Amino acid sequence: MIVKLQKIEVQSRKDMEMIDITDQIERVVLDSGLKNGVVLVMTTHTSSGLLVTEGIECLERDVLAHLERLAPKDPPVGAYHYWHNRYLDYDGRLGFNAGDHLKSILGGVNCFFPVENGTLVRGSRQRAYFVEYDGPLARTVFIQVLGEGA
Amino acid sequence: MSDWAVDFHTHPLLVREMIARHPDLAEAARKTFYIGNNFQPLETFHLELDAAGLDKAVVVAVDATTALGKTVYNNEQVAELCSLSDRLIGFASVDPNQKDAPAKLEAAITQLKLRGLKLDPAMQRFRPSDAAAYPVYEKAQALGIPVLFHAGMSWAPGSRLEYGQPLLFEPIAVDFPKLNIVLAHLAWPWVTEAVALCLKYPNVHLDTSALYFDNPRDFLRHAMTQVIPKSVFENSLRRQILFGSNYPRVEIKNMANALRWVGFSDDFQKLIFGGNAARLLGGIA
Numbered sequence: 001m002i003v004k005l006q007k008i009e010v011q012s013r014k015d016m017e018m019i020d021i022t023d024q025i026e027r028v029v030l031d032s033g034l035k036n037g038v039v040l041v042m043t044t045h046t047s048s049g050l051l052v053t054e055g056i057e058c059l060e061r062d063v064l065a066h067l068e069r070l071a072p073k074d075p076p077v078g079a080y081h082y083w084h085n086r087y088l089d090y091d092g093r094l095g096f097n098a099g100d101h102l103k104s105i106l107g108g109v110n111c112f113f114p115v116e117n118g119t120l121v122r123g124s125r126q127r128a129y130f131v132e133y134d135g136p137l138a139r140t141v142f143i144q145v146l147g148e149g150a
Numbered sequence: 151m152s153d154w155a156v157d158f159h160t161h162p163l164l165v166r167e168m169i170a171r172h173p174d175l176a177e178a179a180r181k182t183f184y185i186g187n188n189f190q191p192l193e194t195f196h197l198e199l200d201a202a203g204l205d206k207a208v209v210v211a212v213d214a215t216t217a218l219g220k221t222v223y224n225n226e227q228v229a230e231l232c233s234l235s236d237r238l239i240g241f242a243s244v245d246p247n248q249k250d251a252p253a254k255l256e257a258a259i260t261q262l263k264l265r266g267l268k269l270d271p272a273m274q275r276f277r278p279s280d281a282a283a284y285p286v287y288e289k290a291q292a293l294g295i296p297v298l299f300h301a302g303m304s305w306a307p308g309s310r311l312e313y314g315q316p317l318l319f320e321p322i323a324v325d326f327p328k329l330n331i332v333l334a335h336l337a338w339p340w341v342t343e344a345v346a347l348c349l350k351y352p353n354v355h356l357d358t359s360a361l362y363f364d365n366p367r368d369f370l371r372h373a374m375t376q377v378i379p380k381s382v383f384e385n386s387l388r389r390q391i392l393f394g395s396n397y398p399r400v401e402i403k404n405m406a407n408a409l410r411w412v413g414f415s416d417d418f419q420k421l422i423f424g425g426n427a428a429r430l431l432g433g434i435a
Contacts, residue, residue, distance in 0.1 A: 091186035096365035136197035
């Protein structure tokens, strides 16, 4: 039985950005010696996410644009407001990124793939993305493998 | 005139490389300045500037030795950080309660090559108009450097609102007419008084690093269009407004976007984002 937890850092470079981390997940699986089991991936940040979708640039833009429409960073003037817009005494600053937290909830913060014969089981077009909603920031992602060794 | 776009007010408290070299900076960030954000590589600071469409940032020290027995970055640390990045402009800080403060300031400017002075009367606990601080102002004026004062409300624990009141800075503006003074945070909640000072004294300036409720967009709209009509800034204070974010209390991108959203003319925005800073610094490159 193999249970291994690996931490990786993802440096986002923009305010909102989709970063393909499929290769990094595959590398962790390969290095772990896992033959059959699952790999679980999660972001530790509540204004970021993990998504699985087709790995093409136009779709990346559509995903981000749609989430911004659903949960805008700043609500339309006079339409509604976010309760989160207040001083957070535990953080020493205002929390005004409710829209980014909401995007994280809508898109999800984790994903998983089965692993068979040491290889990720995924659709031919599926890629795993770390999704930045409030960057640029250095972010932490955990990848855990679980299953039988070779 | 330079075309550089500058954030005139940042605190480099999250930079991992500096915390690795000086572990006490972590405590300064958490307990003295009181900020909870994760520490970040210097690259994130650069990317923050990129995301905001800016080229450079002023990074400041704060010397609160008498008040707190601490500094939040000292002058040597600011100089060390600036040696790691050509996008950072270092400002010194001295403790006006110490007799050797003018000499320390001169050394920071002439030897460490810092470019301005940061004072935070609320955190350093001194009355800005106190005669004890005058030798520091005299030295700054003689050196030809700007002084960035914290003004208005401060979130830092133990800091006093009293020392952030704009009218406490009037004697400095009068007695040091060649000293360029920048009052940070639009001196909120005393924006009207701060604007009055600027209207009366051409050596008084304001930075825009103000966020005390709502979000950056709505706060700046409130302060710069409702508390004071937009036309006052646009018509009368063109040379006296500088962009500042107060990063990391606010991300640079958010304050820059908020200021652009206010809708000042393009030429005024160029002054706010760079031209006025270049004039105060004697050039930015």
